Amino acid sequence: MINKIAKPGCAWLMAASLWACAGNSQTTDCVPMPEAKPLTGETVKTEVDALLPRAMFVVDGKLGIYKEREEFMFDFYTLPDFKFLCSTAPRGQGPDDLIGLECRNIEVSGTTFSALEHMTWRLKTMKLAGDSAMQVVHTSKPLDANGAINMFHRLDSLHYLSLGSTSNQKEFCIYDISDGSAHETGEYPEWIDPATLATGMPLLIPYGKFLAVSPDGNRFAAFYWHFDRVRFFDRDCKMLMDITTSHDSNGKQEDDDENKLPSCYFGVKAAGDKIYALHADSDSTRLLEIWDWDGHPKSVFRLDRPVTIMTVDTKTRRVIAKDAEHSNEIYLYELPGDY
Template identity: 30%
Template sequence: MDSIEVPPVLLSVTRMFLSGDRLVAYQERNDTLFSFWKLPDCKFLYAAGVRGEGPNEFLMLDRNFQEKPNGFSSFEIQANRIKEVEALDDGTFRITSCRSVNTDLQPLNRLLMLADSSFCFVSDNEEYEFTLLKKDGITHDFGNYPLRLLQEEADTPHRFTYNKLTVAHPDGSRFAVFYAYVGLVRIYGADGTLQAESVLPEKKTVSGEERTVYYRSFPYATSRSVYVLTQEADMTLLEQWSWKGELEKRYVLPVAVSSFVVSESNNRMYAVSPEREDRIYTYRLD
């Protein structure tokens, strides 16, 4: 691990992702929502994007961003809108497209942008986990809950009992599901077909919490692998999963991190820690 000293502007980083050769930090609590950093040396470029209801402003955003070479796509939860952003190295930052998602359903939780202009989100149907929304507005519920793996209460919806974190493949052909409180990982195709499922060994409760926590931080996906943080005792670990649902590697991290990205082009992970606001930590992956 190495660390790079940066201007102390990385306050409360909600999510990190890549845009070409730039690292982007989304900070939903800040007045300016995005900061941009040039890779591989993590040189600060600029901050841009403000909260508001104007055409070039943002309402509350979902934490899943679709990466693009010169920008990204984001989803406004309150308005059911997709906003596409162009962000260049010279400081140019503008919203190039704003379109409504073709549905009256709201809110759309854990929205994923999939292939063929379709979307996936957590269903409010107690029988199914997800809803697939096609570009023509037709919806299809799919995915059986892993019932009886956790204590279920009659007045608690399954979507809360079986809370999960999701991330889509960069080309939208599939997505991965990591369950927060049960050792289960699933891979679904963009059509809703379950492609793979892995059950993890049971582990003890960590951090003095009543429930065992397997995954609490949003995963990050590349074309080859899916990466996700987990905790064991006092160790923070990075897990690397294949898109076949196989656990390939586990890295023990010397510093607890809260958000990260993986750059396949230089085989490094870039991460931030809640303990230091003036550092970006870099890890060379094997």
């Protein structure tokens, strides 16, 4: 992700945060986060290295790890004992091959999982057959990508939520997979003076975000990369809540280069009836926030190590995570009963 965005540095970001907490008409609340509790993980050594893991998910009692740059793009392990099953999904254009996936959200439904394939812009539904090979069981019509599609989250059987295009017109896009059509909607925030942006910079970049959709598909949350801001919307992209969060550590990662934006949110996962979000601490991505769908932060945990991707096993109440540096390790965090 490109971080060099603003011309005069990050002073505008502090001003934006103060303005939001002052009680403007667009902000519902300025919310102090719960005190971060320490959480220590268990390290599991894996049989197979994942050199560039981009996503993790739990399907049919198994852990899947998506590896974007490798010859076989998925590794699967049993749960809860992490016994290696297979490396599968070869790179290619065959019926059960993959070119690459929009991996920031891999949807799970029963024994199948689905994701949008890059370049073809088709939604592929897959399953693990015989614990040994990935099979594609359904492929949608190609979507109207308008250059590219960023993120892809299921609202219902026909409609998927994505980010708006680089045209700067709208913040979100809803796709209809029955005919491949796209409908852009929703206005961008006004947290940045447009004059501070580099010439030609699409608003998609400074207002980058991770999305999470509620189990019933009737609302979604947006956690912004460069802001301590969380917004909740209904399925038609009408804003329900605009929340500015306040962290005791004030722990946004900043660079010595004053022209770089701070990094706040690094990843979001909807699981069960909660939202799990990774937030930067003072030195790395170590904070795990847990939110409910009414816009309340319920718990914050300070992890014992930096992590880059995660998923949640709701059956065992564990967060499963990896980092980019240790290719043969998985980290397990058992959540307390009252989280």
